[in-house]
Amino acid sequence: MKTDIILAGVGGQGILSIASIIGDAAINENLYLKQAETHGMSQRGGAVVSHLRIADTEIAADLIPMGKADLILSVEPMEALRYLPFLSPKGYVVTNTTPFINIPNYPELNEILAEIEKQPRFVAIDADKIAAEIGNKRASNVVMLGAATPFIDIEPEKIEAGIEHIFCKKGEAVVEMNLKAFQAGRSFALENK
Numbered sequence: 406m407k408t409d410i411i412l413a414g415v416g417g418q419g420i421l422s423i424a425s426i427i428g429d430a431a432i433n434e435n436l437y438l439k440q441a442e443t444h445g446m447s448q449r450g451g452a453v454v455s456h457l458r459i460a461d462t463e464i465a466a467d468l469i470p471m472g473k474a475d476l477i478l479s480v481e482p483m484e485a486l487r488y489l490p491f492l493s494p495k496g497y498v499v500t501n502t503t504p505f506i507n508i509p510n511y512p513e514l515n516e517i518l519a520e521i522e523k524q525p526r527f528v529a530i531d532a533d534k535i536a537a538e539i540g541n542k543r544a545s546n547v548v549m550l551g552a553a554t555p556f557i558d559i560e561p562e563k564i565e566a567g568i569e570h571i572f573c574k575k576g577e578a579v580v581e582m583n584l585k586a587f588q589a590g591r592s593f594a595l596e597n598k
Contacts, residue, residue, distance in 0.1 A: 406436075407462075408558045409469045411488045412455040414480035415505045419546030422476065422571065424455045426550060429567035430559050431459045438464045442468035447571045452484060460560070467500045478553045479531065480546055481505045489524070497526045499594065501549055503533040528552055535589050544586035551590025555598060561591060 410427070414420045417526045424440060439458040452519055456469045468492060471490050478496045479485035485500040500521055502515050532548035541546075547568065554561050568587055572580045 406558050407458075407460040408476065408556075409474050409493075410457040410459070410476045410478060410553075410557070411469060411474045411491050412457060413488050414453055414546075415484065415507060416451050416453050417542075418453070418480045418505065420453045420455055420480065423546055423550050424482075425565040426547075426564060426571050427459070427559070429461060429558065429570050430563040433566065434559055434563055434596070436461055436559075437464050439464045443572075445540075453486075454488065475557045476553060478549060480530075480549050481511065482514065486517060486520055487585065489520075489540050491575045492524070496528075497528065497553075498524050499528045499530070499549065499553045499556065499578065501532040501545065503527050503531055503545070518549055526598075528538055528598055530590065530593050530597070532590065539582065539585050539589060541582050541586070544583055546584045547586040548590035548593075551587035551592075552594040554587075554591050555594050585591040 412420045412423055428438055437460050441456040458464050469491055469549040473493050475490050475496050477485055477492055479500040482500050482504055485498055530552050532545040533547045536542045536545040556565055566582050569580050572583050
């Protein structure tokens with residue numbers, strides 16, 4: 406078992422929380438884990454990417470080679486495009502359709518989505534809308550995590566346990582809201598993959 410994941414987005418969108426939750430679940434499954442992060446200027450909406458490698462055998466390198474990612478999980482559509490060269494021919498792209506427009510020449514959203522839709526395997530989800538319907542727009546990253554779980558070789562219940570562990574200090578209401586966001590994202594992906 407091996408899963409190589411590129412997590413991409415913009416500072417403040419919860420990429421590192423996603424990585425922590427998946428990492429917690431992987432460690433509790435006695436899997437090996439390597440992670441490398443690049444932080445942009447997060448206070449100013451800079452790009453953030455994390456390479457997350459999970460396997461049942463030892464992992465030699467932190468970084469995922471070009472063309473080898475099993476999954477690109479992007480909480481921002483333009484960032485999904487940036488990392489397409491990392492996607493393996495059998496990999497999935499799971500992206501939020503809500504843009505984070507942080508530059509004056511941000512491309513047209515329909516052009517970005519058209520490029521993503523050229524991929525043979527993708528899920529495009531309006532995670533911000535789903536999170537708002539659940540009651541907390543800030544949970545869009547956990548909606549995205551849920552949408553990615555059909556393509557991660559870890560049982561969803563283990564990832565839910567990771568959510569509980571990561572958010573438990575924030576109280577039961579926060580945990581429950583994030584579990585609801587996770588389940589909504591997962592349901593969307595299972596219906597639309």
